[in-house]
Amino acid sequence: MNLHIGVLSGDGIGPEVTNQSIKILTAIADKYQHTFTFQHELVGAIAIDETGNPLPQKTLNLCLEADAVLFGAIGNPKYDNNPAAKVRPEQGLLALRKALGLFANIRPVKAYDTLLDKSPLKKHIIQDTDIVIYRELTGGIYFGEKTLSEDGTAASDLCSYSKTEIERVAHLAFKAAQSRRKKLTLVDKANVLETSRLWRKVVTAMASQYPDVELDFLFVDNAAMQMVLNPSQFDVILTENMFGDIISDEASVIGGSIGLLASASIGEKYALFEPIHGSYPQATGKGIANPIASILSAAMLLDHFGLLEEAETVRDAVERAIDLEICTPDLNAHGGYSTENVGTFIEDFIENVDALHINTGNIKVGQSTII
Numbered sequence: 001m002n003l004h005i006g007v008l009s010g011d012g013i014g015p016e017v018t019n020q021s022i023k024i025l026t027a028i029a030d031k032y033q034h035t036f037t038f039q040h041e042l043v044g045a046i047a048i049d050e051t052g053n054p055l056p057q058k059t060l061n062l063c064l065e066a067d068a069v070l071f072g073a074i075g076n077p078k079y080d081n082n083p084a085a086k087v088r089p090e091q092g093l094l095a096l097r098k099a100l101g102l103f104a105n106i107r108p109v110k111a112y113d114t115l116l117d118k119s120p121l122k123k124h125i126i127q128d129t130d131i132v133i134y135r136e137l138t139g140g141i142y143f144g145e146k147t148l149s150e151d152g153t154a155a156s157d158l159c160s161y162s163k164t165e166i167e168r169v170a171h172l173a174f175k176a177a178q179s180r181r182k183k184l185t186l187v188d189k190a191n192v193l194e195t196s197r198l199w200r201k202v203v204t205a206m207a208s209q210y211p212d213v214e215l216d217f218l219f220v221d222n223a224a225m226q227m228v229l230n231p232s233q234f235d236v237i238l239t240e241n242m243f244g245d246i247i248s249d250e251a252s253v254i255g256g257s258i259g260l261l262a263s264a265s266i267g268e269k270y271a272l273f274e275p276i277h278g279s280y281p282q283a284t285g286k287g288i289a290n291p292i293a294s295i296l297s298a299a300m301l302l303d304h305f306g307l308l309e310e311a312e313t314v315r316d317a318v319e320r321a322i323d324l325e326i327c328t329p330d331l332n333a334h335g336g337y338s339t340e341n342v343g344t345f346i347e348d349f350i351e352n353v354d355a356l357h358i359n360t361g362n363i364k365v366g367q368s369t370i371i
């Protein structure tokens, strides 16, 4: 397969982690005889510094022409600490999501056995957790009409959804459930909200198209509680924009480090893949940023194009790195492995997996790790 990938690595640790993903995608292309080309453009603070615009037209054009976008992170303290700044890095990402019509945000959350102790939640609670959250991304209360009374004492935000907006993300969630454990949970507040009742009605009507998927419903307040009481009960969660924002951040503590969490944002025509973390400015250039969230986002890119075996190969390699604790300091404080070392191990594993014999004694910083 030929894929032209637009790379917006952005600010802070963005370029460091994205470079590891490019390494991994290149290894996959070589192994499975694909041709992946990468074209870089600016986004975020670096784009403001160089062009005055967090999403320059040249960058947007690349995203519109590319088969997919690999995104790093944006953000710089000089903008965060300046409330008067008129142009901000985040505007670049929001404008991009809007321009590409990315209506579904997909976030997998998994508890890796080796990392069960890293989560603030108890081991027996998070064990076997493997969830994918489908969050509607371009509708609902975040995008509804906003009002503020003239005297500033009353305000409102409109939450509205159409059948079409619900159906397009729900189809993706049902299909994901079909390829997994065949359970879909709709999280809503149908006892109170009219929009939630519409979600239930539309999703229930769609269920007959997916007879192999068991559909159930949970009010969002209960879902928030269940996420920390018994997260392994969930397979695929489908929810609207604001509930998804909150539930997915809550779920992110299960994995043990934000540096493990990948995401995909999908539209009718375009798709963007990014780690959920930000630009972690304190770590820039230190080689301590975990590249796994970015690498798992690259695996989601492969899934998106039906390259399922390739995506699985990447995930297997990541799991092997985690099992062997070849991890950056957020997960292995004393291992001495850098961002680059972790990426190189995963790359080596992909290249050599067929003739695999790992000698962990040979794992050294900056050296080929597999013999």
Ligand SMILES: NC(=O)c1ccc[n+]([C@@H]2O[C@H](COP(=O)([O-])OP(=O)(O)OC[C@H]3O[C@@H](n4cnc5c(N)ncnc54)[C@H](O)[C@@H]3O)[C@@H](O)[C@H]2O)c1
Residues within 6 Å of the ligand: 013, 017, 072, 073, 074, 075, 076, 077, 080, 090, 093, 257, 258, 259, 275, 276, 277, 278, 279, 280, 281, 288, 289, 290, 291, 293, 328, 330
């Ligand atoms: N999608 C995005 O690009 C995005 C998302 C969130 C925040 N931001 C921006 O990033 C900047 C920093 O924001 P923040 O500090 O709130 O969030 P952040 O995600 O950059 O960092 C928060 C903390 O998470 C940990 N962390 C993050 N990424 C990590 C990685 N790869 N490996 C190991 N640990 C990691 C670190 O402990 C860090 O202190 C801000 O400018 C913010 O606006 C961007």
